[in-house]
Amino acid sequence: xxxxxxxxxxxxxxxxxxxxxxxxxxxxxxxxxxxxxxxxxxxxxxxxxxxxxxxxxxxxxxxxxxxxxxxxxxxxxxxxxxxxxxxxxxxxxxxxxxxxxxxxxxxxxxxxxxxxxxxxxxxxxxxxxxxxxxxxxxxxxxxxxxxxxxxxxxxxxxxxxxxxxxxxxxxxxxxxxxxxxxxxxxxxxxxxxxxxxxxxxxxxxxxxxxxxxxxxxxxxxxxxxxxxxxxxxxxxxxxxxxxxxxxxxxxxxxxxxxxxxxxxxxxxxxxxxxxxxxxxxxxxxxxxxxxxxxxxxxxxxxxxxxxxxxxxxxxxxxxxxxxxxxxxxxxxxxxxxxxxxxxxxxxxxxxxxxxxxxxxxxxxxxxxxxxxxxxxxxxxxxxxxxxxxxxxxxxxxxxxxxxxxxxxxxxxxxxxxxxxxxxxxxxxxxxxxxxxxxxxxxxxxxxxxxxxxxxxxxxxxxxxxxxxxxxxxxxxxxxxxxxxxxxx
Ligand code: SF4
Numbered sequence: 448x449x450x451x452x453x454x455x456x457x458x459x460x461x462x463x464x465x466x467x468x469x470x471x472x473x474x475x476x477x478x479x480x481x482x483x484x485x486x487x488x489x490x491x492x493x494x495x496x497x498x499x500x501x502x503x504x505x506x507x508x509x510x511x512x513x514x515x516x517x518x519x520x521x522x523x524x525x526x527x528x529x530x531x532x533x534x535x536x537x538x539x540x541x542x543x544x545x546x547x548x549x550x551x552x553x554x555x556x557x558x559x560x561x562x563x564x565x566x567x568x569x570x571x572x573x574x575x576x577x578x579x580x581x582x583x584x585x586x587x588x589x590x591x592x593x594x595x596x597x598x599x600x601x602x603x604x605x606x607x608x609x610x611x612x613x614x615x616x617x618x619x620x621x622x623x624x625x626x627x628x629x630x631x632x633x634x635x636x637x638x639x640x641x642x643x644x645x646x647x648x649x650x651x652x653x654x655x656x657x658x659x660x661x662x663x664x665x666x667x668x669x670x671x672x673x674x675x676x677x678x679x680x681x682x683x684x685x686x687x688x689x690x691x692x693x694x695x696x697x698x699x700x701x702x703x704x705x706x707x708x709x710x711x712x713x714x715x716x717x718x719x720x721x722x723x724x725x726x727x728x729x730x731x732x733x734x735x736x737x738x739x740x741x742x743x744x745x746x747x748x749x750x751x752x753x754x755x756x757x758x759x760x761x762x763x764x765x766x767x768x769x770x771x772x773x774x775x776x777x778x779x780x781x782x783x784x785x786x787x788x789x790x791x792x793x794x795x796x797x798x799x800x801x802x803x804x805x806x807x808x809x810x811x812x813x814x815x816x817x818x819x820x821x822x823x824x825x826x827x828x829x830x831x832x833x834x835x836x837x838x839x840x841x842x843x844x845x846x847x848x849x850x851x852x853x854x855x856x857x858x859x860x861x862x863x864x865x866x867x868x869x870x871x872x873x874x875x876x877x878x879x880x881x882x883x884x885x886x887x888x889x890x891x892x893x894x895x896x897x898x899x900x901x902x903x904x905x906x907x908x909x910x911x912x913x914x915x916x917x918x919x920x921x922x923x924x925x926x927x928x929x930x931x932x933x934x935x
Contacts, residue, residue, distance in 0.1 A: 448516075455638075462655045501552045504552075560595070566598055574627075578630070596618050601763060605759050677712070682714075718871055718872065731933065741777065744775050770919060773824055831858050834929070888929060899918070
């Protein structure tokens with residue numbers, strides 16, 4: 448049986464303890480987030496599509512880990528079978544390290560190795576990944592003509608059926624992987640020794656816990672760190688926080704002695720100590736809409752960026768509007784002049800207390816209908832309030848829902864406002880999301896991460912669609928509640 452694989456090798460490069468835990472105590476791993484699962488699924492879907500670039504291959508994927516030895520032997524047999532021109536997921540093992548290569552293509556008397564990535568750019572991890580695979584292939588004595596990374600071509604525009612030859616680009620990394628072979632060999636020996644240890648290596652928590660990826664053993668390694676530790680603050684960078692922590696400044700009280708009493712870090716620690724949140728109210732109120740708008744539309748956009756373009760005229764990861772929820776609110780005591788351009792029209796007054804939801808879940812090609820509808824609906828409100836990490840004005844401009852930047856005054860993005868007002872709560876250590884905001888402000892966590900709605904909306908399932916609509920409305924309610932809490 449093998450000791451290392453591509454994923455455990457990459458894990459070991461990030462943290463030796465993470466590798467050990469993965470091998471010896473995998474049950475202590477945190478649950479995969481919906482976003483991570485979606486990412487894996489996207490990788491698999493793109494990988495399968497990439498097969499069409501080198502079609503008619505034989506799939507070597509094992510059904511279970513117990514089949515690895517059998518698949519290694521079969522792969523080896525296939526190498527000397529001239530009938531076999533292409534193998535998908537060919538399984539090789541060398542020096543206790545097992546790999547499954549996306550595609551291996553016969554190229555004269557040699558083989559072309561291809562690894563597929565579902566992104567439009569190549570990262571260091573992809574290069575490290577390729578270097579490990581080359582190390583194993585070379586160790587096994589597979590003669591390679593080239594090693595290439597295949598990834599999505601951001602310039603490809605869909606026009607009719609997907610043209611896989613245009614959708615993907617390839618880059619040779621042969622020179623790089625050959626050069627890295629000695630480095631990989633050294634790491635493989637080091638990581639094998641880690642796995643052979645009788646106990647977990649002594650590794651302190653540190654910046655590696657989130658870099659380059661959030662480690663999935665944090666639930667285990669961080670369990671002794673108090674939930675209100677200053678390590679969960681965001682005002683200082685992680686490196687400085689850990690430096691203080693391991694230099695003996697390991698309690699909130701000690702940290703407070705080190706820093707300015709009126710600093711942002713101090714305010715955040717106070718919030719931790721009192722189990723509440725921090726906002727710089729002076730900044731917050733300076734950002735409040737003036738004068739108070741007579742009508743507000745709470746807008747929740749559901750944007751979708753499919754890796755493989757679905758609609759003619761679009762590119763990989765090009766954004767489309769899958770749905771929006773718009774909830775209107777009016778000052779009931781104000782006289783509304785139906786002739787005034789910013790006054791709501793009668794038909795909108797009808798959904799003033801409810802939530803208007805539009806979607807194209809069942810037929811994405813209708814997505815541009817959202818544009819005219821939004822232009823019309825948004826024009827009825829003096830203020831549009833939303834919560835999104837994206838620059839919503841840019842999104843609306845891009846789709847010509849608003850015509851110029853100056854209309855940005857009408858858009859009030861709570862995400863940006865809260866960040867500007869230095870909003871802090873320990874739940875947002877890993878980033879401000881609506882779900883975490885709900886936890887922070889209302890001590891509730893009924894919402895799911897926004898990415899779940901995209902999964903529901905693209906599930907090809909009527910129940911999923913219905914759930915997506917309900918979740919969009921639930922999110923919008925939190926946006927409205929937050930705005931009312933902070934500005935009314
Ligand atoms: S949580 Fe941090 S210390 Fe623990 S295994 Fe992961 S990276 Fe290593």
